[in-house]
Amino acid sequence: MRILSPFIAVLALIAVALVAAQVPGGQALMGIILPYLAFALFLGGVVYRVVQWAKSPVPFRIPTTCGQANSLPWIKQNKIDCPSTKLGVIARMILEVALFRSLFRNTKAEMYEGPKLVYGSSKFLWLFALLFHYSFLVIVLRHMRLFMDPVPGFVAALEFGDGFLQIGSPVFYQTDALFLGAIAFLFLRRIFLANIRYISLPADYFPLLLIFGIALTGILMRTVFRVDVVAIKQLTHGLATFSPAIAGQIGSIFFIHIFLVCTLLIYFPYSKLMHMAGVFMSPTRNMINNSRMVRHINPWNDPNIKPHSYAAYEDEFREFMKESGIPVEKE
Amino acid sequence: MYGKGRIIPALILFLGLMTAPMWFKSGDVSKLPKPEKPKDYTECVAPTQFMRTAHMQLLNEWRDDILREGGSRTGKTANGTEYVRSLQNGCMKCHSDKKKFCDDCHNYASVKPYCWDCHLQPKEAM
Structure with missing residues (x-):
């Protein structure tokens, strides 16, 4: 099963950390x-x-x-979803990176009696993806303390706002609950939706389980x-000032947490998580749709090969074409 | 490489943000908090390591037990010494200097406990 191997992998990582924390030098x-x-x-x-x-x-x-697309003057262009200017692309990219606009367009297809195929809007993925990413950002920034x-002022402000409900002592952070809820949604949707389960691979489950492990240990x-x-x-x-030292007693749970975080950092560049940088680099989002206004020349075209129009082609081969009975435009 | 003009500055910005704690006012590592221990008392309500990690949970338990469940105000240490289960009359009796005891670590770890939202702060700290 494609879900079992990533689950075992995360458990194994926890076990390794737990053992290594007890071994001399392991800490x-x-x-x-x-x-x-x-x-x-x-x-790197x-x-x-x-x-x-x-x-x-x-x-x-x-x-x-x-x-x-940009067309005749009386046809209204959608300037963000089909941008023909740099400004349009910038607006499109900001909305995509900060608000996940393409997920907002997520649809679901359902089959009914008939058979009848029905498409509907599905905003939950967008909502929970947004919650997940922003909670993660707040949690990472909070760790800067x-x-x-x-400690910079904005970190203290984030902590105060995040623990605003003053539940327990030390206060419980709201983003922690939102974060776990969002991961649970993103994970369960891969299990319960048959079509999503069909396309889910270990590489989809592993980061979710790993991040869940990090959040839970934290x-x-x-x-x-x-x-x-x-x-x-x-x-x-x-660590941040290049003079790390382990002093006092630090519980094993901390080493499990940091071990899972290190695994995530190492795994990151070689996995789907690279969408962090990829979203900026995707040509389907960051290009201007102006192919009807500007001539784009393939950068690796051989400059020695000149354009050869049909008229020139016919001029060159007219006699041969006539001999073979091929119709020509100019006699 | 294409789009150098945009990609290289973006990568430099990324590396700069990621390593921010390494170059931005990362401070002095040797400057560790040294909470001042009371001179007249040697025994706390629980072992040092427990107090270090979980004193805030203990205070929370006391509050819930005494104010909400009607629990006893007095507790006993492992050695049998009696103490008052109270922040102001118990803890602060020995650890009398909030600035030198509480705030030293709390400031270091950027913790702002909400004890003093209700409790009166000791005079010397005000």
């Missing part, structure tokens, strides 16, 4: 060496993938046209298996 390996390695691989991998993409030529205008000293660390935050900040702040 330094997982708390210091692995984070540096993972972070370097993450940055993302840059490598982007450069590789940038090296591939896109000789044709291939934007997805999701609305009326462990990497910076003094929440457990805050609410159930308490850890010494000062000792952890000493380590993480040390």
Whole structure:
């Protein structure tokens, strides 16, 4: 089963971290060496993938046209969904990156008696994807309190707003609940919708399960298996300033958390998660649809091969064509 | 490589944002919090490591137990010493200096406990 192998993989990662946290030297390996390695691989991998993409030529205008193209003056153009100017493309990209506009157009197809095929709007994927990504962003930014000293004002403001309901002590963050809920939705939709399950691969389940594991260990660390935050900040702040040290007692749950995060960082550049950079690089979104206004020349055309029109072709071969009985335009 | 003019600045921006804690006011690592321990008392209500990690949960339990369930105000340590289960009359009796004891770690870890939303802050900290 395609869901079982990623599930076992995540459990195995947790088991490895749990064992390594007990072995002498294992804590330094997982708390210091692995984070540096993972972070370097993450940055290097993302840059490598982007450069590789940038090296591939896109000789044709291939934007997805999701609305009326620029046409005759009395036909109203859809300036964002079929942009013919740079400004239109910028608006399209901002809406796509910040609000996931293409997911907003998500539809579902259902078969009824008849047989009758019915298409309908389906906004849940858009809603939960938005919740997932923004919660993740808030959670990552909140973590900056462990990497910076003094802590920047916006991080403190985020923490205050996020813990606004003051549930428990330490306060429960609302984004944690939203985040878990959104991952659960994205995961369950791959299980319960037959057509989505059919196209889901281990590479789809693994990141969801891994991120779920990260979120869960993080929440457990805050609410159930308490850890010494000062000792952890000493380590993480040390990582950011290149003088890491493991001092005091840090619970195993922290090492599971950081091990899963490192796995995510290493896995990131080689997986579908690269849509983070890919969304900016996709020619179907970032190109201007102006192929009827501007002549685009294929960059690798051989300049020695001159354009050869049909008129010139006929001039060259007229006699042969006549001999073979092929009709010609000019006698 | 195509689109160098846009892609290279974008990559530099990405790397800059990702490594921000490494170059942006990352501070002094050796500057660790040193909460001042009370001089006259040697025993706390629970072992040090537990207090270090879970004191906030203990305070929350006390509040729920005493104010909502009508629990007892007095508790006993493992050694049998009696103490008052109260933030102001219990904890602050030994750890009398909020600035030197509470705030030292809380500021370091960017924690703003909401104890003082209701409780009066000790005078010297005001």
